[in-house]
Amino acid sequence: MSYFMYDLMGETHDEPDAEAMRRVLDGLAEADDEHPDVSLSHESGWCLSAFTGxxxxxxxxxxxxxxxxxxxxxxxxxxxxxxxxxAAGDITTVEEQPWQR
Known part of the structure; x- marks a missing residue:
């Protein structure tokens, strides 16, 4: 199973561990209008994007x-x-969250 993250500046991090995910997420402290989010993408095409706030x-x-x-x-x-x-490929559990569509 493959996954990767984009940090605030768009740099790719292949299969980051939990600590690397924390560091990428910490980068949101420097977010601006041009670089507003970080994301984690799974090989299945599913993606989570996190923004400030x-x-x-x-x-x-x-x-x-x-x-x-x-x-x-x-x-x-x-x-x-x-x-x-x-990252573990548990799409079902993520999909079951209370998403507003």
Whole structure:
């Protein structure tokens, strides 16, 4: 199973461990209008994008369906938990979250 992350500046991190995910997420402290998010993408096409303020977006970037889901005010620890689930390929558990579509 393959996954990767984009940091705030768009640099790719292949299969980061939990500590590397934390460091990438910490980069959100420097977010601006041009670089607003970090993301984790799974080989299946599913992606989680985290923004400052706790916005989390869930979407399939390969096929575009279903409509992207959003959650607001998601804690840092919950984002990391969901990143870990997606990295492990547990799409079902991530999809079962209370996404607003």
């Amino acid at each position: 706790g916005l989390l977006v869930w979407e399939n970037t390969d096929n575009g369906s279903p409509a992207p889901g959003k959650m607001h005010k998601v804690s840092r620890e919950e984002v990391l938990r969901l990143f870990g689930l997606l």
